[in-house]
Amino acid sequence: MGGLRAGGYGAFAKSDLDEDEVLLRVPRSCCVTLDDALSDVECGAGFRKLMEEAGPGADTVVIAGYLAKEYLLLKEYDRRLEAGDDDDDDDDAVVVGTRPRPRGNVKFAPYLRTLPWERGVNAQEHVLFWEDGDVEALLGGSLAYADAVETRATVKIATGILDGIIGPVVRRARGEGGNEGGEEGGGGGFRFPWQRSREEEERAAAGGGETILDGLEEAVRGAFVICLTRAFVAPSPVDGGREEDRLEPVLDMFQHSNVPNIRHRFVDDGSIVVTAGPNVRSGDELFNRYQGEEDGDSMPYHKFFTRFGFVPGVTEPVANLIADRSTIFFPQRAVV
Ligand SMILES: C[S@@+](CC[C@H](N)C(=O)[O-])C[C@H]1O[C@@H](n2cnc3c(N)ncnc32)[C@H](O)[C@@H]1O
Numbered sequence: 001m002g003g004l005r006a007g008g009y010g011a012f013a014k015s016d017l018d019e020d021e022v023l024l025r026v027p028r029s030c031c032v033t034l035d036d037a038l039s040d041v042e043c044g045a046g047f048r049k050l051m052e053e054a055g056p057g058a059d060t061v062v063i064a065g066y067l068a069k070e071y072l073l074l075k076e077y078d079r080r081l082e083a084g085d086d087d088d089d090d091d092d093a094v095v096v097g098t099r100p101r102p103r104g105n106v107k108f109a110p111y112l113r114t115l116p117w118e119r120g121v122n123a124q125e126h127v128l129f130w131e132d133g134d135v136e137a138l139l140g141g142s143l144a145y146a147d148a149v150e151t152r153a154t155v156k157i158a159t160g161i162l163d164g165i166i167g168p169v170v171r172r173a174r175g176e177g178g179n180e181g182g183e184e185g186g187g188g189g190f191r192f193p194w195q196r197s198r199e200e201e202e203r204a205a206a207g208g209g210e211t212i213l214d215g216l217e218e219a220v221r222g223a224f225v226i227c228l229t230r231a232f233v234a235p236s237p238v239d240g241g242r243e244e245d246r247l248e249p250v251l252d253m254f255q256h257s258n259v260p261n262i263r264h265r266f267v268d269d270g271s272i273v274v275t276a277g278p279n280v281r282s283g284d285e286l287f288n289r290y291q292g293e294e295d296g297d298s299m300p301y302h303k304f305f306t307r308f309g310f311v312p313g314v315t316e317p318v319a320n321l322i323a324d325r326s327t328i329f330f331p332q333r334a335v336v
Pocket of ligand 1 (some may be wrong): 123
């Protein structure tokens with residue numbers, strides 16, 4: 001990583017940089033991709049079923065589910081370690097089904113530990129972290145309202161679905177039993193919410209069904225925030241160049257600017273290469289440019305906010321912009 005230093009919430013040049021100097025190269029094997037989720041030993045079968053039922057639109061749900069499951073398993077290993085179960089090498093292995101998974105076996109463990117799973121970690125803000133009342137009070141009537149409500153509803157539905165896939169795996173790891181639904185070859189005992197009978201649906205809605213796995217809501221919410229604020233769209237080298245969402249460790253430490261001073265490009269083997277723009281001096285913060293898939297370069301700022309959790313160039317709390325009825329959030333009205 002020539003000329004690059006992490007610090008604060010972003011990355012900085014540690015020396016003057018030549019234009020086009022290569023700062024880093026991230027191989028696809030270091031990225032979190034849909035392949036990781038679909039080939040997962042414990043939940044891959046459940047994720048594949050979900051893709052069959054729901055189609056490619058389920059990509060983000062599947063990647064978020066995979067991240068949430070790995071994070072919850074990592075937390076379980078950590079809990080055991082803290083409880084002093086680490087004297088013997090095997091003691092802190094979490095047994096999922098019949099397979100022990102030693103601590104080191106969470107593929108992305110060091111990366112998962114750096115991510116903003118909760119509001120405020122790495123100064124992360126996002127409408128997914130808000131209470132319903134805050135969304136109504138702050139965003140009601142604003143341009144951001146519909147997006148915020150839709151994103152939150154998607155995550156709520158996803159949480160119910162993912163409980164059926166990753167819930168049993170995490171419950172087993174915690175020694176709480178759980179059916180075989182999420183496990184590869186386990187018979188597929190779980191059912192998606194759309195496969196439940198009306199009676200089961202009503203019982204679940206009335207709180208009489210199985211309860212959602214403890215900690216799952218928070219983990220899925222965090223995983224969605226992570227996907228929305230950090231995923232890159234890249235051509236997949238394994239799927240005829242189809243575009244895929246990926247999490248790119250290290251590349252995702254750069255903050256956004258509308259006038260970036262680095263560039264990134266995808267190369268044929270699936271790696272991503274980051275190079276310096278012109279006139280970068282030692283100590284300068286290095287900025288990338290985030291792009292929303294549907295709006296390309298011109299994503300409106302209220303959409304930028306619901307997707308990435310901030311408004312470019314604005315340092316004051318968004319609540320102040322809303323209180324001042326900023327034109328970013330409220331359509332302008334002519335004063336006559
Ligand atoms: C991909 S991360 C960038 C690095 C990040 N701060 C981190 O947690 O590693 C994206 C998040 O960084 C923050 N961010 C990035 N650029 C920003 C900017 N120009 N102003 C304020 N926050 C920014 C937002 O919280 C955004 O959701």
